[in-house]
Amino acid sequence: MIQKIAFLGLGVMGGAMSANLVKRGYSVLGWNRSKDRPTIASFTSVGGTLAQSLSEAVSDADVVFSCLGDVPDVTEVLIGEQGAINFVKNNALFIDTSTIGSEAAKTIGHVLMQRGLRFLDAPVSGGDVGARNGTLTFMVGGNPEDLQEYLPLFDAMGSNIKHCGAIGSGQAVKLCNQTLVSVYMLALCETMQMAEKMGVDPQLVVDVCGSGAAGSWALTNLGMKVAKGDYQAGFAIKHMLKDLRLVREISQEISQEINPEINPEIHQESDELQNLPIAKDFTADLPAIALAMQNFQKVSQMDEGQGAEQGTQAMIRAYK
Known part of the structure; x- marks a missing residue:
């Protein structure tokens, strides 16, 4: 029986996800590095308890969820010198829902397992809408028995939970997801521009095209935001750029494996890669x-x- 859940990271996604766990009757201790985030209220307002320290949040937890930013954030919070790994009880299960790429997930999972802990990489898709409504898609990598044991927790937050393979597999599928999402946004922006030029009501585009072969989550949920210039973040551009950086890195690593003469700089640190021009092989x-x-x-x-x-959806500004 699950005695206690810790949820690390109460931002736009984590705040709503942890709230859904509380609504299902689970005892959840939440923790966030910044205590003044407005999204924390979505968790505490439904009965979630806010821990004052990371150690307090995880010390008695059977399950530790994390929903954080980039690879360095997840690494520091989970396995850093003052990370959760130092305070949890033996055999606790870590479930990371951040998007950090396969290699980082494998590294973190290896470190945790060496300390007698368990790990699932479980990035999500569905945006802030899915997080609030409990309809997220989870792409899970790791031991299927761990997933099965704690499947009710996933069901409290999502409507589509898919086991993708070994640790890192969930992250691999998530990068494929982000590849699709980013290209959808290109098509969506150009479609709304074309509709405007032809005098077509954008709502008509959403309703009609959304019911046919061109239908997509992006069209249904973001189409009118593009048309109306509503740029409020459900999923911020800075986070998409981070995800596409991971896509670029894996693309460059694959190119390097195929041809070592291509792009010899791929083994630089992630923050350096982010500032490099897009490599020719990536663009090609x-x-x-x-x-x-x-x-x-x-x-x-x-x-x-x-x-x-x-x-x-603010990508439309790049066209103006």
């Missing part, structure tokens, strides 16, 4: 992703860098 092999990345980067630099905080 994945031209649509390269274009999406360029457009997101363009918008992220607007408003003195505050464009990065806007939702991915």
Whole structure:
């Protein structure tokens, strides 16, 4: 029987996900590095308890969920010198729902398992809407028995839970998901521009095209936001750029394995890679992703860098 759950990271996604666990009757201790995030209220308002320290949150937990930012954040919070690994009880299960790429997931999982702990990488898709409504898709990598044992927890937050393989497999599928999502946004922005030029009601595009072969989550949930210039973030551009950086890294690593003469700089640190020009092999092999990345980067630099905080639908600003 699950005695206690810790949830690390109460942002836009984590705040709503942890709240759904509480609504299902689970005892959840939440923790967030910044105590003034407005999203914490979605957790505490339904009865969730906010821990004052990381150690307090995880010390008695059977399950430790994390929903954090980038690879360094997850690494520090889970396995760093002051990370959760140092305070949990033996055999606790860590479930990371962040998007960090396969290699980082494998590394973190290995460190945890060496300390007698368990790990599932379980990135999500469905945006802030799915997080609030409990309809997220979970892409899970790791021991299927661990997933089966704690499946009710996933069911409290999502409607589609898929085991993808060994540790790192969930992350691999998530990068495929982000590849699709970023290209959808290119098509969505261009479609709304075309509709405007032809005098077509954008709501008609959403209703009609959304019911046919062109239907997608992006069209249904973000189509009118693009048309109306509503750029409030459900999933911020800065986070999409991070995910596409991971896509770029894996693309470059694959190219390096195939031909060691291509792109010898791929083993630099992630923050250095983020500042490198898009490699020729990346642009050639994945031209649509390269274009999406360029457009997101363009918008992220607007408003003195505050464009990065806007939702991915703000890509339309790159066309204007």
